[in-house]
Amino acid sequence: MTDNTDKPLDLASLRQRIDSIDSELLRLISERADCAAQVAQVKTADDPDAVFYRPEREAQVLRRVMERNPGPLNGEEMARLFREIMSACLALEKPIKVAYLGPEGTFTQQAALKHFGHSAISLPMAAIDEVFREVEAGAVNYGVVPVENSTEGVVNNTLDSFMDSGLHISGEVVLRIHHHLLVSNITRQDKISRIYSHPQSFAQCRKWLDAHYPHAERVAVSSNAEAARLVKTEWHSAAIAGDMAAQLYGLDRVAEKIEDRPDNSTRFLIIGNESVPPSGHDKTSIVVAMRNQPGVLHGLLEPFHRHAIDLTRLETRPSRNGVWTYVFFIDFKGHVDDPAVAGVLEAVKQHASDMKVLGSYPVGVL
Numbered sequence: 501m502t503d504n505t506d507k508p509l510d511l512a513s514l515r516q517r518i519d520s521i522d523s524e525l526l527r528l529i530s531e532r533a534d535c536a537a538q539v540a541q542v543k544t545a546d547d548p549d550a551v552f553y554r555p556e557r558e559a560q561v562l563r564r565v566m567e568r569n570p571g572p573l574n575g576e577e578m579a580r581l582f583r584e585i586m587s588a589c590l591a592l593e594k595p596i597k598v599a600y601l602g603p604e605g606t607f608t609q610q611a612a613l614k615h616f617g618h619s620a621i622s623l624p625m626a627a628i629d630e631v632f633r634e635v636e637a638g639a640v641n642y643g644v645v646p647v648e649n650s651t652e653g654v655v656n657n658t659l660d661s662f663m664d665s666g667l668h669i670s671g672e673v674v675l676r677i678h679h680h681l682l683v684s685n686i687t688r689q690d691k692i693s694r695i696y697s698h699p700q701s702f703a704q705c706r707k708w709l710d711a712h713y714p715h716a717e718r719v720a721v722s723s724n725a726e727a728a729r730l731v732k733t734e735w736h737s738a739a740i741a742g743d744m745a746a747q748l749y750g751l752d753r754v755a756e757k758i759e760d761r762p763d764n765s766t767r768f769l770i771i772g773n774e775s776v777p778p779s780g781h782d783k784t785s786i787v788v789a790m791r792n793q794p795g796v797l798h799g800l801l802e803p804f805h806r807h808a809i810d811l812t813r814l815e816t817r818p819s820r821n822g823v824w825t826y827v828f829f830i831d832f833k834g835h836v837d838d839p840a841v842a843g844v845l846e847a848v849k850q851h852a853s854d855m856k857v858l859g860s861y862p863v864g865v866l
């Protein structure tokens with residue numbers, strides 16, 4: 501920052517300038533909040549039961565921020581700030597309630613807050629099917645469940661829960677997963693003989709553990725947060741968990757980012773009761789049951805190729821109503837309202853004994 505003579509401004513002048521920028525920001529954010537409150541009035545005037553939260557609109561707002569961001573802050577950082585502003589604006593009407601796979605301090609809670617912002621009310625559930633039940637019962641607006649990890653693959657419980665559920669996928673969020681080796685203030689670091697973690701986290705840190713703690717007993721527990729909690733009471737134990745669990749239980753990081761793959765990330769799905777209109781950059785998830793005949797997989801995939809639809813994921817799960825019969829979970833780019841997608845779905849139906857659209861939703865922005 502310089503004045504007219506190109507001399508750098510002194511500290512006092514820079515702080516004065518920051519104060520006046522902050523005043524302007526305060527005014528603008530408040531004006532934005534007023535506008536969002538008026539949108540809520542318009543929505544309820546048309547329909548008293550209208551939902552204020554619009555996933556497709558929020559994705560568009562965040563994308564626009566990233567596209568127009570002039571720097572020096574990077575686009576994701578800027579979008580995170582706007583994510584929190586939107587979250588606070590929405591909460592002015594009614595804070596959104598979100599159930600997640602708990603307990604408190606899990607990566608799923610981190611994903612929920614990343615997606616909805618910190619003004620959302622997040623409620624921990626003990627199991628994935630409880631998250632589904634809570635959303636189905638209308639006790640919360642949305643649920644957040646993990647669906648796949650880049651190192652360890654699919655979360656079977658989540659896919660299985662979709663088979664029995666009428667819920668829609670309304671969004672996705674991808675989180676970079678960093679694991680740390682954590683100890684408490686009573687831990688004797690030279691005497692660590694037991695390490696607690698969730699089985700998925702053990703799998704993601706296997707090489708590091710083999711190299712650094714080959715003789716420590718690895719005890720699998722139901723969540724990383726539970727692992728962190730146990731460490732508070734045992735002087736010879738450590739935990740593998742992430743930042744949220746470390747913060748929640750006040751643990752120290754003895755070794756940071758110990759995951760074997762630096763790009764280790766987990767994808768989470770947002771589940772809700774409503775379908776989502778197109779945002780302009782969407783994904784669709786379907787589940788398909790196939791008759792057990794030769795060439796079924798070709799028949800299933802060929803329409804995607806023919807309509808130039810980009811497949812992003814294909815998972816197979818045993819179907820639960822027959823031995824050696826399978827269902828396929830398929831994710832692809834596009835929205836059910838796109839004519840090309842409608843064409844594919846028609847063609848897939850010809851080959852399938854059953855097909856269900858789990859949802860079309862904005863591709864994760866953050």
Ligand SMILES: C=C(O[C@@H]1C=C(C(=O)O)C=C[C@H]1O)C(=O)O
Pocket residue numbers: 535536539540552553554555557558561585586587589590
């Ligand atoms: C303001 C709206 O409602 C909510 C608040 C938004 C915002 O603060 O930008 C965006 C989408 C909705 O979740 C809207 O639909 O435009």
